[in-house]
Amino acid sequence: MLAVVPHPVTVRVPSKVNLHLAVGDVRPDGYHDLTTVFQALSLTDEVTVAVADEPGVEVVGENADAVPTGPSNLAWRAVQELARFSGRDPEEPRVRVVIRKGIPVAGGMAGGSADAAATLVGLSALWRLEVTRDDLARLAARIGSDVPFTLYGGTALGTGRGEQLVPVLSRHTYHWVLAFDRRGLSTPKVFGELDRLRAEGAPPRAGAVEPVLEALATGDPRQLALLLGNDLQAAAVSLRPGLRRTLRAGVNAGALAGTVSGSGPTCAFLCADEQAALRVAAELAGAGVCRTVRVAHGPVPGARVIGGEDAP
Numbered sequence: 001m002l003a004v005v006p007h008p009v010t011v012r013v014p015s016k017v018n019l020h021l022a023v024g025d026v027r028p029d030g031y032h033d034l035t036t037v038f039q040a041l042s043l044t045d046e047v048t049v050a051v052a053d054e055p056g057v058e059v060v061g062e063n064a065d066a067v068p069t070g071p072s073n074l075a076w077r078a079v080q081e082l083a084r085f086s087g088r089d090p091e092e093p094r095v096r097v098v099i100r101k102g103i104p105v106a107g108g109m110a111g112g113s114a115d116a117a118a119t120l121v122g123l124s125a126l127w128r129l130e131v132t133r134d135d136l137a138r139l140a141a142r143i144g145s146d147v148p149f150t151l152y153g154g155t156a157l158g159t160g161r162g163e164q165l166v167p168v169l170s171r172h173t174y175h176w177v178l179a180f181d182r183r184g185l186s187t188p189k190v191f192g193e194l195d196r197l198r199a200e201g202a203p204p205r206a207g208a209v210e211p212v213l214e215a216l217a218t219g220d221p222r223q224l225a226l227l228l229g230n231d232l233q234a235a236a237v238s239l240r241p242g243l244r245r246t247l248r249a250g251v252n253a254g255a256l257a258g259t260v261s262g263s264g265p266t267c268a269f270l271c272a273d274e275q276a277a278l279r280v281a282a283e284l285a286g287a288g289v290c291r292t293v294r295v296a297h298g299p300v301p302g303a304r305v306i307g308g309e310d311a312p
């Protein structure tokens with residue numbers, strides 16, 4: 001009798017921007033406590049998982065050659081976690097993962113984490129596992145602190161290392177322009193630079209998170225724009241001084257405000273509406289301050305099956 005091979009499953013997964021990112025002082029274990037507000041954006045990756053005799057990861061799209069395809073790829077870590085969870089051999093999963101990158105690599109937009117979240121959702125459909133999103137979130141937190149957020153999407157308050165999430169009421173669709181830099185920035189290096197800046201002086205700190213949550217509840221992008229804050233921005237700008245020029249160019253082009261996204265170097269500009277975002281994007285693209293410009297909106301849902309078997 002012929003075994004039935006399930007169809008490949010494709011999942012679309014969002015990137016994130018941090019509307020607020022407050023970083024605590026370095027702890028004895030080297031980590032920092034974070035208080036952050038994430039928003040999931042329509043700039044996405046697509047991940048296809050399929051049963052295959054030649055297991056592994058393949059990456060296509062912009063900057064694909066900067067992404068490892070071996071066991072350090074976060075998508076492969078997700079394959080191994082879910083294999084272990086479902087009683088399969090984590091060293092020999094007969095699975096192929098194809099990642100189509102739309103999210104900049106090492107861009108502060110959680111691209112690798114997003115691929116891990118997409119793989120968890122795709123594989124649980126491929127293997128027909130009876131798992132809830134909360135089950136997957138527990139596995140996700142083991143892979144990386146941004147993985148649970150890209151699984152749920154929307155807008156959320158994150159604490160701990162960013163993996164403890166509470167959904168946030170958000171009334172509006174916000175329109176963003178994203179400016180990608182020519183090269184990525186390493187997240188650990190940016191945290192290290194923040195520790196150094198803090199040892200030497202007092203780089204600016206984001207204010208309280210409550211006003212950000214109130215602005216999201218009212219849905220006024222102008223109010224939110226005044227409150228965008230990211231403790232990692234000073235460190236990212238210190239490592240990549242050209243970002244100062246990019247941030248200024250976005251605001252001069254008509255954005256309400258600009259912020260470095262997470263650990264950078266992507267700059268995210270909040271705009272009044274979709275038309276304003278298109279105008280800002282066109283002007284910024286001509287300003288010669290970044291590699292590529294994209295428009296995106298948020299919040300959008302987390303990792304979702306778009307082709308193949310049904311999602312959990």
Ligand code: ATP
Nearest residue numbers: 073074105106107108109110111112113115146187
């Ligand atoms: P974060 O915002 O979560 O700090 P990031 O968006 O700045 O992360 P990623 O795109 O996730 O950065 O990549 C960081 C590093 O992780 C890359 O330089 C790459 O070596 C590694 N990596 C592992 N898996 C992936 C993946 N699937 N996609 C992109 N990078 C990956």
